[in-house]
Every structure is written in C-alpha cells, then in structure tokens.
Amino acid sequence: MKRNENIVLLSRDHHSGLLCSWKIRQGIKKEIESERIKKYIIYFFEHHLEDHFREEEEILCPSFEDEYTERIRSEHQQIKILISQIKDSGAPYLFSDFADLLEQHIRFEERNWFPHLEKTLDSSDLNKIGKDLDHIHVEKKEMYNDEFWK
Template sequence: MKRNENIVLLSKDHHFGLLCSWKIRQGIKKETEGYRIRKYILYFWKNHLEEHFKEEEQVLFPYLKDEYSFRIQSEHTQIKTLILQIENSENADYFSNFADLLEQHIRFEERSWFPHLEEKLDADILNTIGKKLSHIHSEEKDDYPDEFWK
C-alpha cells in the first residue's frame, strides 16, 4: 500500500516491529533461553519502540481525537504494561503476548489508522506532520548482536 510521504517514516519503523515479533516467536519455537529473549524485547523497547510510540503520540495524536487514536493509545498502554511485566519475568507467555500484541497493533495502524489519517487530514497538516517527524525521527537499524532466533 502506498503511504503518504509525510508519515512514511513511521510506516518504515513497522517493518522492524513485525520483524521483532517474528524473532520472538522463532526464539520461543527454538526453546531459546528466556533471559535472551527478554533481553532482546527490552532492547527493542528502549532503542526503538518507546521512541516510536512517543513520536506517534506527540506528532499524530494532536490532530484527530477519535476512536482510532483512542484505540492506539490504549494499545500503547497495554504494550507498556506488558514491558513492565517482562522486565520482571522470563515467562514465555509474556513474550508471546508481546509478539502477538505488537503485530496486531502494527497491522491495525498500517491497515486502518494510517489510511484514516491520510483520508481525514488535509495536505497542510500532513506536511506539518512530515516536517516534525523529519526533525525528530531517527532511522531504524536492526543490529542486535545476539541472533537467538536462528
């Protein structure tokens, strides 16, 4: 799906989020030690996802207060709560729940929320969003050294 150029930076991040979910599932399937998967999830949160959430909340949320943004905010809260649980546990159920929730969240944003924003926001607002993101967004890199999923 062609994404509006002003929000494409956030859309590109989603590739790494889906990859994160896949890696976690692969690690679980291969019965990788829980501490390794936990360490990766916390790394991904601190180095990628936490900032991505802030960017969405600070740059996109102010323009539309509707059921879509309320759902996104609720899912962000659920994921943050799950991160707190993961920080204190190596329970594989938490890892699996995180992978599932993250994937569902990304798919909703890509298939529903972003198209909704593109439809509802005018070109000037989308351009303003693009400018803000270009100043604060940093490019994602997938350089985690412990390839536990292989």
Template structure:
C-alpha cells in the same frame, strides 16, 4: 500499500516492529534462551519502541486530529499502555514459562496493533489531512526520525547453522 509522506517514517518503524515479532517467534520456535529473548525485547523496547510510541502520541494525539479520529487514537493509546504494562511485568519476571507466555502475548499484540494502525488508523489520517497538513506532519516526522537498530550480539532467531529459516 504505499504510505503517504506524512506517515511513511512511522510505517518504516512498523516494518521493524514486524521484524522484531519475527525474531521473537523464531527464537521461541528454535528454543533459544528465554532470558536472551527477554533481554533483547527489553532492549528494543527501551531503544526503539518507546521512541516510536512517543512520536505517535506527540504528533498524532493532537486536538485537531482528536475531533475526527478520537476512537482510532484512543485505541492506539490504549494499546501503547498495554505494551508498557507488559514490559513492566516482563522486567520483573523470573519464571521461564511466564516469560515465554508474555513474549508470545506481546508478539501477537504487536502484530495486531501494527495491522490496526496500517490498515485503519493511517488510512483514516491520510483521508482527513489536507495537503498542507500532510506535508507539515511529514516534515516534522522526517526531521525527528532516526533509523532503528535491531542488531543483537546473539542472533538467537537464526538456526544453529546460521540460516533464518
């Protein structure tokens, strides 16, 4: 689905979120070091996901949108809080099995969250915004958008022979 100019930068970041999920799942499937996967996820959380969440909450959780999209925006914000709680727990975890379980839960929750935003929240936004509002929101988000770097020195999501699948 083609996303409107107003929300396209957030959709680009959602694509990166799905790449993250793929990498986490592949790493687990290939029995990569759980500690390595944990470090990668915490790094992406700090350098990309927190920034994305901040942008969504700063530019979408505003009074004029809350009136019409309250339930959607509350769900978005609730998911963001769950992610923050998960990362706080992950940061303290030592048990490999607990880490593995939390990473799997995080991956599932992130996939579901991205689907919700792309299939429900964003289409509702696009219907609600006037052309002028959409243009203004798009300009703001494009101005602050920075490409996400998902690189990591140890590409644990690749098989030992170097292929991704």
C-alpha cells in the same frame, strides 16, 4: 500499500516491529533460553518502540482525536505494561503475548489508522506532520548481537 510521504517514516519503523515479533516467535519455536529472548524484547522496546510511540503520540495523535487515536494510546499503554511485566517476571508466556500484541497493533495502524489519517487530514496537516517527524525521527538500525532466532 502506498503510504503518504509525510508518514512513511513511521511505516518503515513498523517493518522492524513486525520483524521483532517474528524473531520472538522463532526463538520460542526453537526453545531458546528465555533470558535471551527477554533481553531482546527489552532492547527492542528501549531502542525502537519507546521513541516510535512518543513520535506517534506527540505528532500524529494531536492531529486528530477520535476512537482510532484512543485505541492507539490504549495499545501503547498495554504494550508498556506488558514490557514492565516481562522485566519483572520474565515469564516466557508473556513473550508470545508481546509478539502478538505488537503485530496486531502494527497491522491496525497500517491497515486502519494511517489510511484514516490520510483520508481525513488535509494536505497542509499532513505536510506539518511530515516536517515535525523530519525534525525528531531518527531511523535506527538494529544492532543486536545475539541472533537467537537463526
């Protein structure tokens, strides 16, 4: 799907998030030691998702307050709560919950929220979003050494 150039940076991040969900599922399927998967989930959240969520909430959400924006904030909060539970307990069933919620969240943003913003916001609003993202967004390569999913 062609994405507006002003929010394409966030779409690129989404690819990494979908890959994260896949890696977690692969680890579960291969019955990898739960501590290894837990460490990866925490790494991915702290090195990728936290900044991504902040960028969306600081730059995109204020541009248009509606039920989509409320859902985005709510899902971000649900994911943060799940991360806290994973850190505290490390219960393996939470890994699937995290992978599922992250994938559903990304799919909603790509299929519903971003097209909604592109249709609703005018070009000057989208350009401002693009400039703001350019100032704070840093593309991050995943530098995680334990490739348990292979």
